[in-house]
Amino acid sequence: MQSFQNFFSRHAKEYASSENRIKAKDLDLLVAMLNPKNTEKALDLGTGPGFVAFRMAEKVSISVGLDFTENMLDIAARKALSVSNTVFVKGDATSIPFPDETFDIVTCRRAAHHIKNKEKLIKEVRRVLKKDGKFGLTDNLKPIGDKLGIMNKMEIARDSTYMGAISLNQWFKLFKENAFRVDDFTTFDIRETFDSWLSPVSKNSPGGKKARVILNNNLNYFKEIFGYKKDMDSFNKTRFIIVARK
Numbered sequence: 001m002q003s004f005q006n007f008f009s010r011h012a013k014e015y016a017s018s019e020n021r022i023k024a025k026d027l028d029l030l031v032a033m034l035n036p037k038n039t040e041k042a043l044d045l046g047t048g049p050g051f052v053a054f055r056m057a058e059k060v061s062i063s064v065g066l067d068f069t070e071n072m073l074d075i076a077a078r079k080a081l082s083v084s085n086t087v088f089v090k091g092d093a094t095s096i097p098f099p100d101e102t103f104d105i106v107t108c109r110r111a112a113h114h115i116k117n118k119e120k121l122i123k124e125v126r127r128v129l130k131k132d133g134k135f136g137l138t139d140n141l142k143p144i145g146d147k148l149g150i151m152n153k154m155e156i157a158r159d160s161t162y163m164g165a166i167s168l169n170q171w172f173k174l175f176k177e178n179a180f181r182v183d184d185f186t187t188f189d190i191r192e193t194f195d196s197w198l199s200p201v202s203k204n205s206p207g208g209k210k211a212r213v214i215l216n217n218n219l220n221y222f223k224e225i226f227g228y229k230k231d232m233d234s235f236n237k238t239r240f241i242i243v244a245r246k
Contacts, residue, residue, distance in 0.1 A: 046111025
């Protein structure tokens with residue numbers, strides 16, 4: 001947990017201004033698929049500087065953001081001074097500091113890959129959701145063709161707090177085993193340059209250099225599995241969104 005806090009404390013300011021997190025397809029789609037109502041209470045896990053929490057605040061009565069990194073929460077709290085229905089709380093997504101059946105909606109955007117015990121996350125979400133409450137989850141998807149797990153290795157090189165992405169079938173299995181029903185889901189590819197994917201980590205940092213070595217040593221593999229284009233130094237990544245109901 002300490003390494004997690006160190007990484008995100010170090011990069012909080014850059015993360016908060018990252019264009020590929022502020023203006024991104026997954027944020028718009030997640031909110032649209034959840035169809036939040038103005039009578040509902042929402043909780044965003046791993047909220048960071050509050051991208052989802054602030055968007056949800058436009059739709060719901062109360063929007064709460066939870067994160068474990070104080071520097072991230074400081075940025076979010078300063079923004080929240082002008083948003084009356086948004087609150088930010090320090091806490092762990094696998095031990096949520098709220099009573100049972102508190103929220104109508106729980107979200108988790110691009111944070112599940114930092115959680116090793118994903119079943120514990122789902123159990124906690126179910127606990128704090130009201131009956132018929134919705135869980136909106138979006139994250140990286142383990143590529144079907146990546147038999148060598150190269151993308152996870154490159155992600156870990158970039159960020160040692162990365163615990164790994166899993167497949168859509170693995171997520172479906174976890175939801176079913178924990179008494180959720182999947183209402184809706186979608187997957188989509190995005191094309192990222194190496195530098196935009198690496199952000200907020202510098203390409204000259206140890207993690208940036210290590211990730212570049214992995215890419216350079218597996219160029220043909222990246223061309224085949226991820227559609228790597230050398231002239232653009234870019235590749236495809238797959239993300240998913242699942243909306244599941246308690």
